[in-house]
Amino acid sequence: MFKHGILVGTFLLAVGVGSAHAFLSIFSGGYQYITAEELNKRIEAGDAMVLLDICPADEFAAGHIPGSIETNAYPTQTDEERNRLNKGLAALRAGNEDIIIVCPGGGGGARRTVDYYKAQGIDEKRMYILQNGLKKWPYKKVPKS
Template identity: 40%
Template sequence: MKRNKKYLISTLLMVLTLSIGLLGCTKAKTEANKVESKKDYNYYTAEQLKKSIETKEDIIILDIQVKEEYDKHHIKGAMPTYAYPVKSDEDKKKLENVLEKLEGSKPIVIVCPKGGGGAENTHKYLTEKKISKDRLYILEKGQAAWPYEELLEK
């Protein structure tokens, strides 16, 4: 009986150890996939965008913040869409309304609240509408991390 108990406990510990190890591998794989997916996007830092604005580079700043947030603060010259989070058909319709203004070859910098999912959704939608990935950029960390007060409109 004692021997069976020891065998059972040792088997359970081995199964638990293997499960924890597999869970760790799955988590590491998930993190690697997140990093890999970030490679699918081009990014602009706040400093790069500031320089582009100051040198009057011919770019489009496409702001997807909701109206209330856009009205509180947005980067000078930004084109409002109020499309955040670009998940619903209604959100996508808001982007559809500005598609004509996005034609051409100018770089497009997508500004969303934090530079994450909403910007990625916008990127995906715009590429589906045949806008070249080479023209699309996401503002790193979004509007929330914009440090240049002098380039804000309120």
């Protein structure tokens, strides 16, 4: 009887964790997010990734995450703004590194960027949005030189 209770408890825990993950995926609209803490750990570990900054030019100049690629595509609503995302598109297609989308607030502009790259053939599993964006980034930023 005790073993049966443990098995049932383990099963319910597994189902609960799976359901929570599914709920979070639905809640996030299917987009993948990375926290500032997680990203900072990956940067400090030297993980290979592409940091793609879509912030406006003045915000990028004021301070950005070191190693970020400047596109100034925010808010990625017009054809002109989306065309700015084509910078390095061939390299993104050819690579297999994760792509971290950095925008001012981690919202609509970043989601539209993921949608655009997905339409261009980039695997959505490689793309992550910096949760809460650059405005909430508590770590080192560098000004544009």
